[in-house]
Amino acid sequence: MDMFGKKVGKEERASLEVAEASRQTEWKQGSFLRGLYDGKYLWDLVHPFPEQTPEDKKKGDEYLAAIERLLCEELDPEQVDLTGEIPEGVIRKLFEMGAFALKIPESYGGLGMSKVNYGRVMHLISSYCGSTSALLSAHQSIGVPQPLLDFGTEEQKKKYLPRFRKDAISGFALTEPGAGSDPSKITTTATPIEDGKYFLLNGEKLWCTNGVIADILIVMALTPPKMVHGKEKKQITAFIVETNTPGFEVKHRCEFMGIHGAKIGLLKFTNVKVPRENIVAGEGEGLKLALTTLNTGRLTIPAAVTGASKYALRVSRIWAAKRVQWGAPIGEHEAVADKLAGMAASVLAMEAMTWYVTHAAMRAHADIRLETAVAKKFCTEMCLDVTNEALQIRGGRGYETSRSLSERGEDETAYPIERLVRDARISTIIEGTSEIMDLFITREALDIHLKRMLPLFNPRAGIFSKLKAIFDMGVSYACWYPGLWLPVFGFSNANGIPAKLKQHLIYAKRMTRRLARSVFHSMMIYQQAMAKKESLAARFVKIGCDLFAISVVCSYVASKIKNGISEKDLTLLADLFCRTTRTKIARQFHEVCYNQDGLKKAVAKIVLSGQYEWLESDIIK
Numbered sequence: 264m265d266m267f268g269k270k271v272g273k274e275e276r277a278s279l280e281v282a283e284a285s286r287q288t289e290w291k292q293g294s295f296l297r298g299l300y301d302g303k304y305l306w307d308l309v310h311p312f313p314e315q316t317p318e319d320k321k322k323g324d325e326y327l328a329a330i331e332r333l334l335c336e337e338l339d340p341e342q343v344d345l346t347g348e349i350p351e352g353v354i355r356k357l358f359e360m361g362a363f364a365l366k367i368p369e370s371y372g373g374l375g376m377s378k379v380n381y382g383r384v385m386h387l388i389s390s391y392c393g394s395t396s397a398l399l400s401a402h403q404s405i406g407v408p409q410p411l412l413d414f415g416t417e418e419q420k421k422k423y424l425p426r427f428r429k430d431a432i433s434g435f436a437l438t439e440p441g442a443g444s445d446p447s448k449i450t451t452t453a454t455p456i457e458d459g460k461y462f463l464l465n466g467e468k469l470w471c472t473n474g475v476i477a478d479i480l481i482v483m484a485l486t487p488p489k490m491v492h493g494k495e496k497k498q499i500t501a502f503i504v505e506t507n508t509p510g511f512e513v514k515h516r517c518e519f520m521g522i523h524g525a526k527i528g529l530l531k532f533t534n535v536k537v538p539r540e541n542i543v544a545g546e547g548e549g550l551k552l553a554l555t556t557l558n559t560g561r562l563t564i565p566a567a568v569t570g571a572s573k574y575a576l577r578v579s580r581i582w583a584a585k586r587v588q589w590g591a592p593i594g595e596h597e598a599v600a601d602k603l604a605g606m607a608a609s610v611l612a613m614e615a616m617t618w619y620v621t622h623a624a625m626r627a628h629a630d631i632r633l634e635t636a637v638a639k640k641f642c643t644e645m646c647l648d649v650t651n652e653a654l655q656i657r658g659g660r661g662y663e664t665s666r667s668l669s670e671r672g673e674d675e676t677a678y679p680i681e682r683l684v685r686d687a688r689i690s691t692i693i694e695g696t697s698e699i700m701d702l703f704i705t706r707e708a709l710d711i712h713l714k715r716m717l718p719l720f721n722p723r724a725g726i727f728s729k730l731k732a733i734f735d736m737g738v739s740y741a742c743w744y745p746g747l748w749l750p751v752f753g754f755s756n757a758n759g760i761p762a763k764l765k766q767h768l769i770y771a772k773r774m775t776r777r778l779a780r781s782v783f784h785s786m787m788i789y790q791q792a793m794a795k796k797e798s799l800a801a802r803f804v805k806i807g808c809d810l811f812a813i814s815v816v817c818s819y820v821a822s823k824i825k826n827g828i829s830e831k832d833l834t835l836l837a838d839l840f841c842r843t844t845r846t847k848i849a850r851q852f853h854e855v856c857y858n859q860d861g862l863k864k865a866v867a868k869i870v871l872s873g874q875y876e877w878l879e880s881d882i883i884k
C-alpha cells in the first residue's frame with residue numbers, strides 16, 4: 264500500500280515504506296505554507312519581515328567585504344571554468360578565512376555565523392564563481408559539518424568539527440548509479456565484523472561533490488536488516504569515512520556542462536574498514552539523517568541562485584541601455600523591456616523568499632521543511648528563466664564565452680553569461696529535483712487530510728475503526744469546511760504595506776481558502792488515486808508557491824521602504840510581480856478542472872512504447 268492505502272507494485276511499495284519511515288513526522292510550530300493548505304492564512308508569520316540584528320549584519324558585512332576582496336584579487340572564474348581547477352592558493356586562503364567552517368560554532372573552532380550570514384556569503388560567491396560556491400556549499404550545507412551538528416555526539420563534534428577550520432574538506436555520499444531520486448534503493452553495504460566493532464563498506468557512490476578531494480565523507484550504506492513486527496526492515500546507516508582509509512578509491516572525476524571547477528566523482532569502496540563509533544545518528548537512522556540534512560541543506564540553494572540571478576539582471580540592465588539597434592537602445596524595444604521588467608520582478612520575489620526562509624530557519628522550533636522545499640523549487644526555476652533571458656538580451660554575445668569576447672577586443676563588456684547559464688542549470692536537479700520537490704510538498708501539504716482519512720483508505724482497518732474515522736472526519740470537517748466559504752473583506756496587521764499592494768494580500772487570503780477547498784474536493788473525488796495524480800498535485804504546489812511568493816514580497820517591500828528605498832518604485836515592481844503571479848494562479852485553478860492530463864498520459868504511453876519512433880526519422884542516431 265502507498266500512503267493513501269492504494270495497492271502498488273512490490274518495488275514501489277518498498278521504496279515508499281522506507282521513505283515514509285524516514286519522514287520527519289512531527290510539526291513543531293508555525294509553517295506558513297502548511298497553513299495555506301489548511302485554508303489558514305498565517306500572515307503574522309511573514310509580517311513584519313524578519314531582519315538581521317545590527318551586530319549580526321555588521322559581522323556579515325565585514326566578512327563579505329573580505330571574501331569579495333579575496334575573490335576579486337585572487338580568483339579568475341574563467342580560468343576555473345577553463346582548467347577545471349580552483350587554485351590551491353585560493354582554497355588555502357579560504358581556509359585561513361574560516362570559509363569552510365562558517366556555521367560551525369566558535370566552541371568547535373568555527374566562525375559561528377548565523378544562517379543568514381552564511382546564506383549571504385553563498386549568495387555573493389555564486390554571483391561570481393559557481394564552482395567555488397559548489398565547493399563550499401557541498402562541504403557545509405550537506406557535507407559532514409551539517410549532519411554532525413544536527414545528529415553527532417559530543418565526541419564526534421569535538422573530534423571532527425575543528426578540522427574543518429584547519430584543512431579538511433568534506434562531502435555527502437548518498438547517490439548511486441541505481442539510486443538517484445529514490446535513495447531507498449542504495450546498495451552500498453556496511454557489513455559488521457569483529458563482533459560489530461567495525462564495518463566493512465563496499466559499493467559505489469556517484470556524483471559526490473568534493474568526493475575527488477574530500478578528506479572526510481558522510482556515507483549512507485545498508486547495515487543488516489532488522490525484524491520489526493515480524494517483517495524484515497531495511498537499515499540505512501550513516502558513517503563518517505576518512506578517505507585515507509585503505510579500500511577507498513576515486514574511480515572517475517565526472518565532467519559536466521557547468522561548474523567545471525567542482526570536483527565531483529564516482530567513488531568506490533572496497534572493504535573500507537570503519538569503526539562503529541563513526542556511525543552518526545544510530546544504526547538504521549541513515550536515511551532520516553540524509554533526508555533531514557537535505558531539508559536544511561537546500562536552504563543554501565535559493566541564496567546561491569538569487570546571487571547568480573542578480574548578476575544576470577545587472578548585465579542585462581547595463582547592456583540593454585548601452586546596445587543600440589534599430590535606432591534605439593534595445594531596452595527601449597518593448598520585447599526587451601518586457602524581459603527586463605519580468606527579470607527585476609522575479610529577482611525581487613527570489614530575494615524576498617530566500618531571506619524570509621533563511622530567517623525563519625533561525626526561529627527556535629520553527630518547521631520550515633515546506634518553506635525550504637518551495638524556496639528551492641521557486642528560486643531555482645526562476646533562476647533558469649532569468650539567466651536564460653539575460654543570454655537572450657545579450658544576443659550572440661550571450662552565447663559567446665567571456666574569454667572569446669575579451670580576446671577579440673570586447674574586454675569591457677565580456678560578461679560570462681553563457682557560463683552563468685551553464686553553472687545555474689544544475690540547480691533544479693541537485694538536492695531534490697523540482698519534480699521530487701513537488702512530491703515532497705504534496706506529501707507534507709496533504710498530511711493534514713491524510714491523517715484524518717487514512718483509516719478510511721486502509722483496507723486492513725476494521726469496520727469499527729472506519730466508522731470511527733467517518734465520525735471524527737465528520738466532526739472536524741463540519742467545523743473546518745464551511746469556514747472556507749467565508750468572504751474576505753479586509754486585512755488587519757498590514758502596517759507599512761503600500762495601499763496598492765493590500766488588494767493582493769486580500770486576494771492571497773481569499774485564494775488560500777479556495778486552495779484548501781480545491782485540495783479537499785480533489786481528495787474526496789480521487790481518494791487513493793490522488794497518489795498518482797502528480798500533475799494535479801503539481802498545480803496545487805504551484806498555487807501554494809505563488810501565494811507564498813505574493814505574501815513574502817508584500818511584506819519584504821514594507822521592510823525595504825522602512826529602510827529607505829523609494830516606496831513608489833518598489834510598489835510598482837511588487838505590483839507587477841503580484842499581478843503576473845495572480846494570472847498564473849488563475850490559470851492553475853482553471854487547469855485543476857480543465858486540463859489535458861488524461862490526453863498527455865495516453866500520448867506518453869504511446870511515446871514510451873516506441874510507436875511514435877517515426878517522429879525521430881532522418882536524424883543521425
Ligand SMILES: Cc1cc2nc3c(=O)[nH]c(=O)nc-3n(C[C@H](O)[C@H](O)[C@H](O)COP(=O)(O)OP(=O)(O)OC[C@H]3O[C@@H](n4cnc5c(N)ncnc54)[C@H](O)[C@@H]3O)c2cc1C
Nearest residue numbers: 435436437438443444470471472692693694695696698699
Ligand atoms: C553536479 C551534480 C552534483 C551532485 N552532488 C551530489 C552530492 O554531493 N551527493 C549526492 O549524494 N548526490 C549528488 N548528486 C546527485 C543528485 O542529487 C541526483 O542527480 C538527483 O537526486 C537526481 O537523481 P538522478 O540524477 O539519478 O535522476 P533520476 O532519479 O533518475 O530522475 C530522472 C528524472 O525523473 C524524475 N523523477 C524521478 N522520480 C520521479 C517521480 N517519482 N515522479 C516524478 N518525477 C520523477 C526526476 O525529477 C528527473 O527529472 C549530484 C548530481 C549532480 C549532477
